[in-house]
Amino acid sequence: MTILSGGRFAAAGTILQTYNSNGPGASATLSSASGPFTCGVLPDGSVQSYNSVTFIAIKSGGFTSAGTFLGGVAPSSDVCSAGCAIRVAAGIMLSTADLNGVMTLSINSIYISLGATLQLGTPGSSNGFKFSSAIILHIFGQMLFVASGGNIMLPPNSNFDIAAGGAFSSSISTNIQIFNPLTGLNIGSPQILGTSITGGTFTLSVGESGSFQLNGTAAAVSNNSSSNSTGGGSSNSTGSAS
Numbered sequence: 001m002t003i004l005s006g007g008r009f010a011a012a013g014t015i016l017q018t019y020n021s022n023g024p025g026a027s028a029t030l031s032s033a034s035g036p037f038t039c040g041v042l043p044d045g046s047v048q049s050y051n052s053v054t055f056i057a058i059k060s061g062g063f064t065s066a067g068t069f070l071g072g073v074a075p076s077s078d079v080c081s082a083g084c085a086i087r088v089a090a091g092i093m094l095s096t097a098d099l100n101g102v103m104t105l106s107i108n109s110i111y112i113s114l115g116a117t118l119q120l121g122t123p124g125s126s127n128g129f130k131f132s133s134a135i136i137l138h139i140f141g142q143m144l145f146v147a148s149g150g151n152i153m154l155p156p157n158s159n160f161d162i163a164a165g166g167a168f169s170s171s172i173s174t175n176i177q178i179f180n181p182l183t184g185l186n187i188g189s190p191q192i193l194g195t196s197i198t199g200g201t202f203t204l205s206v207g208e209s210g211s212f213q214l215n216g217t218a219a220a221v222s223n224n225s226s227s228n229s230t231g232g233g234s235s236n237s238t239g240s241a242s
Contacts, residue, residue, distance in 0.1 A: 002053055002071075003037040005082040020045065036082070040070045042089065052108070054085040057116075062098040075105055083108040088141065090115035101127040101147065109136040112143060114165060121147030128174075132181060134158050145170035151177040151190060160204040162218065168197040178210050188212070191224050 003009050017027045026047040038054040041047055048056065055075050061068035068074065075084055083106045088094045090113045096103070101122055112118045120143055121129045128150020134157035137143070145152065145168070154160065154176055162168055175190035187210035193202075200218030207213075214224055 001037075001039045002079075004053060004079065005036045007036075009037075042070065048087070050085065050087075052085045053079060053083070054087055057086065057088045057092050057094045060093040060095075062095050064098045068094065075107065077105060080105045080107065082106070086110040088112050088116040088118055090141070093117040093119060095119040096129065097122045097146070099129075101125055101129050101150070103129070103131045103133075103135070106133050107131075107135060109138065111138040112141040112166070114140045116141035117144060118142070119144045119146050120152065121145055121150075124148055126150055128152060130179075131155060131158065137161060139163060139166040139168065142167045142169065145172075145174050145193075148172065151175045152193070153177050153179050154204075154206055155179060155181040156187075156206050156208050156210045158206045160202075162197055162200075162202040162216070164201055166201075168193055168202070170195050176204060178206055178212060180210065192220060194220055194223075 013029060015027050015029050017024055026041070026045060036053045037049070037051055039047065039049040040056050042056070043058060055073075056070040057068050058070045059068050064074050066072050066074045075086065085108055086094075088111065094117070096119060110118065118139075118141070123146050125147045126149030128147050129145070130153035132155070134155055136159040139162045149172065152174060156178070160176060170193070173195055174193045176193060177190045178187040179185065180187055191204060191212070191214065197218045197220050200221075201216040202218040202220055203215045205213045214221055
C-alpha cells in the first residue's frame with residue numbers, strides 16, 4: 001500500500017495487520033494519516049513500512065519492469081513527481097540497463113540491502129551513468145558498474161555511501177564526477193573509485209555548490225585524498241564548472 005504526498009488514509013496509529021494460515025502475522029502502524037507512506041508485505045512474510053513513496057525490488061530484473069517490484073508497479077514520472085525511494089531486497093539484483101545510462105526519474109535514494117546487488121549502467125555502453133537529480137546511495141550490499149566506459153555522474157546534494165560490508169566492483173577503473181545539472185558542465189576533478197572497494201567504508205557527500213567531503217576507511221579514500229589539495233583522511237574541495 002502506498003499513500004502519495006497529499007493523500008490520506010485512516011488515521012495516525014492505525015495498525016496494518018497481515019494474516020496467514022496460522023493467524024495474525026507481522027504488522028505495521030501508520031505514524032501519520034497523510035502521505036507519503038508505503039507499507040509492503042515481502043514474500044517472506046515480513047512487513048516493511050516507510051514514510052516515503054518507496055518501491056521495493058523483490059525479483060531480479062530491470063528498473064522499468066513492473067514484475068521487478070512489490071505490487072507489480074515500476075517507478076514512473078507521475079508517481080515519483082514529488083520524489084521516490086528504491087530499496088533492493090536481500091538476494092535480489094536490480095539492473096539499470098534499461099535506463100540507457102540516465103536516471104531521469106526523481107529518485108531521492110536507493111538502498112542496496114546486505115546480500116543485494118545494483119547493476120549500474122548498460123553493458124557495452126561507454127557513456128557511464130548519470131543521475132539527473134540529487135540522489136543518496138546507501139550501499140550495504142554490492143554495486144556493480146557494468147558500463148564499458150564513462151563515469152558515475154552525481155549532481156550537487158548527492159551522497160555516495162558504501163557502508164561496512166558493502167562493496168563496489170567494476171571491470172574498468174571508474175570515477176565519480178560531480179556536474180552541474182543546469183549547464184551539464186563538470187564541477188571539479190573526478191574522484192576515483194577504481195575497480196573494487198571492499199573491506200572498508202567510503203562516503204562522498206556533495207554539497208549544494210558542488211563542493212564535497214570524502215570520508216571512510218577504504219583505500220580509495222586515502223588514494224583520492226593524496227591527489228586533492230587538502231590531503232588527509234577526508235577531502236573538502238570546492239569545484240567550479242569548467
